[in-house]
Amino acid sequence: MNTLSTEEMERFQKLSNEFEPDVQVRGFRLIPHQNNPADTRWQGPLVSTKQSTQAIAIDYANADPTLVTKTSTLALTHPTSRIMKGDGNCGWRAVAFGYFENLFALRDLVLIQNELVRIKSLSNLLDQVGHQDYLYEIFVDATEQVFTQLIQAIQDGIRDDSFLIDTFNVEYSSNAILTHFRLLTGAWMKLNPQRYQAFIPMPLDQYCATRIETVKSEIDEVGLQALIDGVIERSGFAVEILYLDRSQGDAVTPHLLTTNQTSIETIRLLYRPGHYDLLYRPEPTVNMEPVVNYQYAMTSNYSPWDQGALSFDVNPTLMSIPNLMMDPAFAMGAAPMSPAPISPPAPSSPYRVSSPHEVYQAQIPTSPPPPPVQMPSPPAPRMSAPSGPPPPMSSLPNRPSDGPQIRLNPLVMKPNLSRSLPITTPFKNSPYNQAHFQNQDFEPIHWEPSDSRK
Amino acid sequence: MGSQKRIAKELAELVDSPPEGIKVELANEADLYDWKVYLNGPESSPFHNGTFLVKLKFPNEYPFKPPAVNFATKIYHPNVTNDDKGSMCLGMLRPDEWKPSSRVVAVLQFARQLLAEPMPDDAVEGRIAEQYKNDRARYEEVARDWTRRYANEKA
Numbered sequence: 001m002n003t004l005s006t007e008e009m010e011r012f013q014k015l016s017n018e019f020e021p022d023v024q025v026r027g028f029r030l031i032p033h034q035n036n037p038a039d040t041r042w043q044g045p046l047v048s049t050k051q052s053t054q055a056i057a058i059d060y061a062n063a064d065p066t067l068v069t070k071t072s073t074l075a076l077t078h079p080t081s082r083i084m085k086g087d088g089n090c091g092w093r094a095v096a097f098g099y100f101e102n103l104f105a106l107r108d109l110v111l112i113q114n115e116l117v118r119i120k121s122l123s124n125l126l127d128q129v130g131h132q133d134y135l136y137e138i139f140v141d142a143t144e145q146v147f148t149q150l151i152q153a154i155q156d157g158i159r160d161d162s163f164l165i166d167t168f169n170v171e172y173s174s175n176a177i178l179t180h181f182r183l184l185t186g187a188w189m190k191l192n193p194q195r196y197q198a199f200i201p202m203p204l205d206q207y208c209a210t211r212i213e214t215v216k217s218e219i220d221e222v223g224l225q226a227l228i229d230g231v232i233e234r235s236g237f238a239v240e241i242l243y244l245d246r247s248q249g250d251a252v253t254p255h256l257l258t259t260n261q262t263s264i265e266t267i268r269l270l271y272r273p274g275h276y277d278l279l280y281r282p283e284p285t286v287n288m289e290p291v292v293n294y295q296y297a298m299t300s301n302y303s304p305w306d307q308g309a310l311s312f313d314v315n316p317t318l319m320s321i322p323n324l325m326m327d328p329a330f331a332m333g334a335a336p337m338s339p340a341p342i343s344p345p346a347p348s349s350p351y352r353v354s355s356p357h358e359v360y361q362a363q364i365p366t367s368p369p370p371p372p373v374q375m376p377s378p379p380a381p382r383m384s385a386p387s388g389p390p391p392p393m394s395s396l397p398n399r400p401s402d403g404p405q406i407r408l409n410p411l412v413m414k415p416n417l418s419r420s421l422p423i424t425t426p427f428k429n430s431p432y433n434q435a436h437f438q439n440q441d442f443e444p445i446h447w448e449p450s451d452s453r454k
Numbered sequence: 455m456g457s458q459k460r461i462a463k464e465l466a467e468l469v470d471s472p473p474e475g476i477k478v479e480l481a482n483e484a485d486l487y488d489w490k491v492y493l494n495g496p497e498s499s500p501f502h503n504g505t506f507l508v509k510l511k512f513p514n515e516y517p518f519k520p521p522a523v524n525f526a527t528k529i530y531h532p533n534v535t536n537d538d539k540g541s542m543c544l545g546m547l548r549p550d551e552w553k554p555s556s557r558v559v560a561v562l563q564f565a566r567q568l569l570a571e572p573m574p575d576d577a578v579e580g581r582i583a584e585q586y587k588n589d590r591a592r593y594e595e596v597a598r599d600w601t602r603r604y605a606n607e608k609a
Contacts, residue, residue: 134463135555138456138517175518176456179554213553215518 047097047168048083050280054434056081056270058441061434066246072433073251074244074270074279081270082278088216091269091276092178095227095239097168098267098278102237104150104161106265112154115235116147122231125187136183142176175215181231185223186212188230195229196222218274228257238263242279244272457516461486464558476562487512491562495605496570500597501529504605508565510558520552523565528604530597532572532583542568544576 057071082097084090103112126136149163168174186208189196193204199222200207211217212226219227228239238260242252252270268279431438465486468478475494482488489510495501507526513519525540535541546556546564577583585593 131555132557134460134467135557138460139554141456171515172456172518175515175554179518183555209553210551213555214550215552215554216550 044083044085045165045169046085046087046089046171046174047093047165049162049165050080050082053078053081053279054441056277058434061441062445064246066248067244068433068435069250070244070252074242076432077251077281078242078268078270078279079282080280082280084275084277086275088218089174089178091219091224092181092227093168093174094269094276094278095224095232095267096177096181097164098239098269099232099235099237100146100150100164101161101278102265102267103235104153104164107154109151109154111236111264112147112150116144118234119143119147119231122184122187125191125230126183129187129190131183131187136180139176139180139183142173143180145173146177179215181227182212182214184231185227189226192229196226219276225257232267233258233260236260236262236264238266239269240266241269241271244270457512457514458486460517461512461558465489468559468562473559473563475566476559478562481509487514487516493562493566493569495601496566499570500594501531501569501601501605504601506569506605508562510561517554517556519549520547520556521558521561523547523561528600529569530582530593530600531569532574532577532579532586533568535578536582541578543578544568544573 053071053075057068057075060067060071062068082094084094084097103115120140123133123136123140127133146164146167149167153163168177189204189208189212197204202210207222211220212223224241232239237258239257241255241257243255244252247253268281270277270279430436433439434441434443436442437444465478465480468476472478475496477492479490480486480488481490489512491508491510493506493508495504495506505527506529509522509524509526511522511524513521523542525534525542527540528536529540530536533542533544542565546552546561572583572586574583574586582593585596
């Protein structure tokens with residue numbers, strides 16, 4: 001009966017041996033296309049250029065419905081993203097790149113000079129934990145060189161950030177900068193053991209030696225928090241993680257890692273299990289109106305949320321428990337808490353350019369944060385916003401100096417806000433989902449006879 | 455490149471104040487990335503009175519990749535390959551455990567310490583490791599014999 005030749009049998013045996021199923025995590029495809037060369041997380045440059053977040057949504061088009069919905073929503077709320085290579089440094093690289101990128105976008109030479117001085121002064125943390133300067137100076141040099149590049153580029157009127165992408169794609173400078181940040185993080189942890197020891201499964205010195213100070217060990221939540229606490233936070237930048245997971249909800253779960261009341265910019269990280277990328281809010285010039293539900297856009301973009309007005313304790317320890325964020329009550333509080341206004345990451349904002357000093361002073365401790373405002377200021381018509389036409393986005397000048405701006409609408413107080421958002425439900429069956437046949441990126445799944453033989 | 459600067463400083467430190475039982479020189483004056491190291495066998499070990507030539511080669515990616523350590527002198531040791539390469543790669547010398555902030559002097563002290571205290575569970579020579587664990591006297595006898603035969607050149 002067997003009509004196949006031995007050669008063919010061997011060939012099939014070989015195919016069978018080499019067959020690798022798609023990566024399955026708990027029965028669903030959490031990490032799509034891990035072996036797909038098109039997925040830039042595994043094959044691409046160390047830091048990619050900005051790309052449409054649609055690409056991420058397309059990756060998940062046929063995945064679990066929760067992920068489809070979340071990535072589709074994400075592509076609207078954060079239309080661009082930057083993919084980090086998944087080489088064990090993605091989290092470190094995303095934060096470091098996001099830090100320099102935001103410095104460049106703000107184009108504030110005084111701020112950059114101050115940051116250079118601050119980062120260099122952190123070398124005394126390294127000295128305090130016993131690193132010798134001849135061992136770490138080349139890493140500091142590499143970081144300093146980036147600052148020099150930023151200053152030079154701004155003085156030359158360059159707005160294109162490709163020099164920064166290039167620097168982060170050169171293996172040596174990328175490694176050196178990340179090693180610098182790693183060493184600072186390790187030193188910070190060793191000098192503040194009480195903050196971190198309880199959260200790590202081994203002695204702190206061993207943790208730093210095996211997880212932080214190595215060349216390619218992936219950052220974990222504790223390390224990320226320490227990197228933010230020790231290196232980033234005092235820049236005045238906020239850092240926000242958006243968790244893409246299968247937890248309940250229709251949008252990625254945001255979590256703020258910084259505690260600044262006001263921040264001059266926000267570094268936004270997209271977290272998928274084991275991987276970090278960078279995300280960007282819409283540029284101010286992008287007209288989102290036909291797409292995004294106004295209520296959502298407004299409530300999620302409000303500048304500094306007054307913590308006193310929140311119904312729960314914004315305790316950083318509490319907030320760092322990821323599962324808490326799945327609780328709708330917490331998720332609701334967390335989204336508006338994002339302190340960064342919709343305001344332009346791009347340098348085109350006249351506000352940023354004309355008054356850098358004002359922005360910078362916002363973080364000087366001698367000027368206390370504005371007292372909690374109990375919000376009744378908005379005119380009555382706006383309270384009934386759900387039915388009325390919303391104001392154009394450009395009319396929301398969320399300036400830090402204005403103090404917290406809270407304009408509640410009835411939806412905000414609903415405990416099940418995230419479930420009631422009109423933005424969400426249509427997407428499963430709408431053309432914005434790549435799996436929908438009317439989507440421009442829709443690709444039907446073809447059945448191929450060869451598929452069944454694999 | 456930054457790695458040159460750093461290697462030069464580490465070399466200067468080692469030449470100025472050499473640690474016990476370790477002597478360092480460049481294999482070739484024109485190449486900072488290629489070192490010759492002479493290790494004296496630790497007193498407590500069967501390698502005592504032997505001088506072992508170790509070649510230390512820095513990769514271009516140094517300090518983001520560890521230097522390669524190779525025994526040019528034949529040695530009877532569970533953690534050194536018994537071939538013409540004489541490679542030793544464990545602990546801090548593994549790329550995934552390597553820290554860019556590690557000092558070369560620590561690498562050399564680690565290598566010398568390994569002569570006194572082999573790590574049979576991380577052995578590259580399984581037979582020697584077995585013997586080290588089960589028949590220490592015989593191991594030391596062979597190691598001493600090899601040391602006399604191969605490691606007696608004065609540096």
